[in-house]
Amino acid sequence: MVDAPPGSVAAAARAAFLARDLDGELAVLIADSRAAGDRDYEPVRASDIEPAQGRWLLSFSGGGVQVDMEVEEHHGRLRLIGQLLGSSDADCFLDSAGGRRLVEVDELGRFIVADIAPGPVRLRCRSVDGRVVTTAWVTV
Amino acid sequence: MPEPDVTELVDRIRRGDAGAWQLLTDRYLNLLWSIARGLRLNDADAADAVQTTWLRLVENLDDIREPKRIGSWLATTVRRECLDIRRRTARVRPGEPETPGGWDGLAATTVDPLDVALLRDERDAALWRAFHALRPSCQRLLRVLLTDPAPSYAEVSAALDTPVGSIGPTRQRCLKCLRELLAQDAAFLGEQPPAADRAPAEDSRGEGRATR
Numbered sequence: 001m002v003d004a005p006p007g008s009v010a011a012a013a014r015a016a017f018l019a020r021d022l023d024g025e026l027a028v029l030i031a032d033s034r035a036a037g038d039r040d041y042e043p044v045r046a047s048d049i050e051p052a053q054g055r056w057l058l059s060f061s062g063g064g065v066q067v068d069m070e071v072e073e074h075h076g077r078l079r080l081i082g083q084l085l086g087s088s089d090a091d092c093f094l095d096s097a098g099g100r101r102l103v104e105v106d107e108l109g110r111f112i113v114a115d116i117a118p119g120p121v122r123l124r125c126r127s128v129d130g131r132v133v134t135t136a137w138v139t140v
Numbered sequence: 141m142p143e144p145d146v147t148e149l150v151d152r153i154r155r156g157d158a159g160a161w162q163l164l165t166d167r168y169l170n171l172l173w174s175i176a177r178g179l180r181l182n183d184a185d186a187a188d189a190v191q192t193t194w195l196r197l198v199e200n201l202d203d204i205r206e207p208k209r210i211g212s213w214l215a216t217t218v219r220r221e222c223l224d225i226r227r228r229t230a231r232v233r234p235g236e237p238e239t240p241g242g243w244d245g246l247a248a249t250t251v252d253p254l255d256v257a258l259l260r261d262e263r264d265a266a267l268w269r270a271f272h273a274l275r276p277s278c279q280r281l282l283r284v285l286l287t288d289p290a291p292s293y294a295e296v297s298a299a300l301d302t303p304v305g306s307i308g309p310t311r312q313r314c315l316k317c318l319r320e321l322l323a324q325d326a327a328f329l330g331e332q333p334p335a336a337d338r339a340p341a342e343d344s345r346g347e348g349r350a351t352r
Binding site for chain 1: 221
């Protein structure tokens with residue numbers, strides 16, 4: 001039917017192949033406070049708060065690294081606040097439609113990335129034993 | 141030019157062939173888009189759902205166990221991404237009214253922003269009026285079935301999370317409804333009903349698709 005995808009969608013689809021990661025290990029999403037039926041984060045919610053308005057927390061694990069982060073929205077832009085466990089503090093990047101940007105990680109593994117446009121994102125970091133670990137893509 | 145088979149495409153993509161990747165995305169882009177739009181995502185959300193699906197395929201390229209079923213894998217993946225996005229946006233906008241009837245109720249009340257652009261002439265307008273008078277489940281099915289290139293029934297089944305065996309009969313019922321609505325519309329306007337070839341191309345999509 002006539003409802004064809006915009007050209008930008010086709011262009012982005014072709015460019016997705018550039019995201020291929022041959023050397024990285026995958027940290028998969030292990031918890032999502034906004035997934036249906038995910039109870040892992042239940043205790044952090046006050047019982048009188050509608051789940052719809054609860055905080056949005058994501059956890060990834062794999063390749064010797066664990067990432068816990070919260071997604072916050074502010075005027076249509078997003079901010080990620082989180083902590084990396086098992087990663088070295090160097091070489092951490094955020095991939096998004098806007099490209100790749102360096103993520104500053106402090107000595108405790110904490111990080112903040114602000115001003116992210118909604119869309120698919122992933123983190124790419126190096127574990128303490130030198131392996132490259134990439135979180136699974138998640139649409140924020 | 142004969143289309144390369146998808147198993148071969150996946151094989152080439154795994155070896156890093158960007159041309160094969162382009163052929164694969166060209167082949168399934170319209171299907172993924174129609175699934176996202178059929179679930180009433182707006183342009184931006186549909187684009188995100190489709191893009192995340194491609195990225196997820198790249199991410200899982202070496203773990204796809206049945207490359208010949210890649211279309212169904214993509215259809216299932218984009219449907220899940222759409223559900224995730226819907227759930228998250230619903231929660232970001234707490235003021236949104238609860239619609240009776242869940243998704244179908246919501247779909248019935250949401251204006252499709254693309255429709256205006258689609259109404260190229262009177263006949264398109266009549267067809268789309270009738271289309272939107274169909275049950276949302278029929279609209280979803282027809283959107284996906286009418287994708288170019290035509291999806292297999294296995295892919296439609298994955299796209300709509302519905303058994304393969306129900307697609308043929310449901311499609312017949314939906315097309316019958318569409319024809320009746322078009323006839324009513326034409327009668328109301330005092331016109332001849334649109335020619336049969338304006339109705340979705342039923343004859344070119346035999347049940348043989350199911351065994352492709």
